[in-house]
Amino acid sequence: MMKTKINHVLLYAFFALLTFTSCLNEEVDVVDPDEQEIIEPNSPLATFMNNVTANYGAYDDILDNSSCFSIELPVTIIIGDTTIVIETLDDIEELEDLFDEFEDEEDFFDFVFPITIIFSDYTEIVIENIEQLETFIDECELDEDDDDIIECVDFVYPITFSIFDATFNIVDTVVIENDEALYNFLDELEDDENALIVSLNYPVTLIYANGETLEVNSNQELADAIAAADEDCDDDDDEEEECDEEQVLELLLECPWDIEDEYDDFEIYQIIFYEDGSLAITEGDTTSAIGGEWSLTETDEGLVLNLFELTAFEQDLGGEWLIDCDEDELEIYREDYPIELEQNCDDDDDDEVFDCFGDYELVACLGPNNEAEFNLSANTIGLTDCAYNFTPSFHVTEADAETNINAIVNTESYWSSGGEVFLRIEADNGNFEIFTIYLITEECNNFDCFTSFDAVLEQCDNGTDGPYTFDLTVAFANCNPSADEVTYHETIQDADAGINPIANPESYAMVGLEAIVYTRVVIGNQFEVFPIILIIEDCNEGDCSELDVDGFLTECIWIPVNYNGSDNLMEWNLDFQPNSQSVIIYNNQTEIEANWTTSQSEDGVIVTFTNVAGPNIQAITGEWLVVECEENRLEMHRGDDILVLERECD
Secondary structure (H helix, E strand, O other): OEOOOOOHHHHHHHHHHHHHHHHOOOOOOEOOOOOOOEOOOOOHHHHHHHHHHOOOHHHHHHHHOOOOEEEOOOEEEEEOOEEEEEOOHHHHHHHHHHHHOOOOOOOOOEEOOOEEEEEOOOEEEEEOOHHHHHHHHHHHHOOOHHHHOOOOEEEOOOEEEEEEOOOOEEEEEEEEOOHHHHHHHHHHHHHOOOOOEEEEOOOEEEEEOOOOEEEEOOHHHHHHHHHHHHHHHHHHHHHHHOOOHHHHHHHHHHOOEEEEEOOOOOOOEEEEEOOOOEEEEEEOOOOOOEEEEEEEEEEOOEEEEEEEOOOOOHHHHOEEEEEEEEOOEEEEEEOOEEEEEEEOOOOOHHHHHHHOOOOEEEEEEEOHHHOEEEOOOHHHOOHHHOOOOEEEEEEOOHHHHHHOOOEOOOHHHEEEOOEEEEEEEEEOOOOEEEEEEEEEEEOOOOOHHHHOOOEEEEEEOOOOOOOEEEOHHHOOOOOHHHOOEEEEEOOHHHHHHOOOOOOOHHHEEEOOOEEEEEEEEEEOOEEEEEEEEEEEEOOOOOOOOHHHHHHHHHHOEEEEEEEOOEOOOOOOEEEEOOOOOEEEEEOOOOEEEEEEEEEEOOOOEEEEEEOOOOOOHHHHOEEEEEEEEEOOEEEEEEOOEEEEEEEEOO
16 A cells, blocks of 8 residues: 555546547647656666655664664654654654663563554555564665665655656656655556656755755756765765774763673773873772773774783783774774773762653542642652752743743742643752653642541440540541641531531530531541441440350450551551460561450450550550450440451451
């Protein structure tokens, strides 16, 4: 399938027009095209033009590792837990720095299939899975047809062609807007079996990879310009493989270098080159280094690094090494033995500061005006975790961050409907990097904890109408820390209005056997009211005896699922030992041995805990009256305190 194609309908139209015009007895202008303008099918110039306009598949090799085809954009990839959409050629270039972090790993990203691949002739194929893609990549390694593509020069569009019939009458003018259209036009021209004469209308402008342009006015000038560009491409490729002595010298002195060979003999070592021609080979932070000398020499074979007078490793590292250059890496060769030197500038604190940071995601609940409040500073972004000196600032746009203007002032209370802001981290030496802070909003119910259960406080009936004293604050003890303000009221009207709060909710006196009070909870600029039910119950109505309770407790493991409305003790397990009157209390980190006993009182069975020394769990120390007795559940009271145990049996 062709994405864009000059189809046969156009060519058939030419001949239909020829037939039509021959039936008319009108006079037609005859133009004799200059032979320097005629594009002959399969001519060297037509081949040159095809090679210039063919789809260049190597520009995205970072993605597909194949120069035979490119991947149609946009395309989505997944790295770890991050999804990235590649939309432009600039996006592909930005990926290279990210991919360098994974250079020692295989298959560190995945495509989201299906994807479409485009070959040099603009043929497209939809790829449904990685197996299909790898098949085409393998086939590409055996295919050298794309070696003729010329990527260093391009046409400046639009360009136009005049179409003549056999008697040199102009029958049409074709306007070409891009490489794909020109490639397909020339392809159709070569495939056509009919005799059409196609002339390129000059002048034509070419643009080179370095941005320079050239205007040509004939076929010969065009062919010469493309041929010269092709040679320059080859020269540029060769130059990339050569090493500039001055640049290599500057690189060697810039930072220490890690030493990597195929046997990992030197993976713990670094080599440091000094301006005076000396060197040091160090192992980590050791103060004892291997010494030596070094020099650079230009030879007919290329740039040579000479290591000599080494105090150790002379047989392994000493001698002359031919250098291949690649940015912050140098590959050196001696006969068939290659070593890779990789620049390691981490010893510079001004560079290490940037390692403290990365892009972040902040999540906050939507509030008024459909915006959420974000805290951009301090621990929220991890600024306090970096041990190096730096200056942070937050900006609404990346451009402001780059130029360090219009910094966000109130970073601890930044309201936004979502999107992103930009963190500028500037080191002491003035270097800086920009990181993206993604602001994610979500619908939240801040009162989830309060609505998740009914608050009921119970006490045993002492045979009177009271007063009975309740600690109202234990009703939502587990939820209260998440609120900005919690007050207690005797009527729902007072709670709604936020007036007449109960002065001492820790010791609220109730007369009678049942009542309802109300807690008003304020979070942000919102509030809700929740009831607290106070009940006086007959604690003697259970029919469990002391023997029953003993039997239940020693049968299985018991879990304290509720302590005054909180589940903070649920991590503990209580293993009641028969006969010994000891109880083993344990969780994933701690195991303690305490004591327990039971006794019978007029009010019911009493369970007593002593010598409970573990964190938090010591709260169960004391005498507890069993007020509800079931085989799998015991509810016990100690004054205003409530403890519920539930059984867990294998």
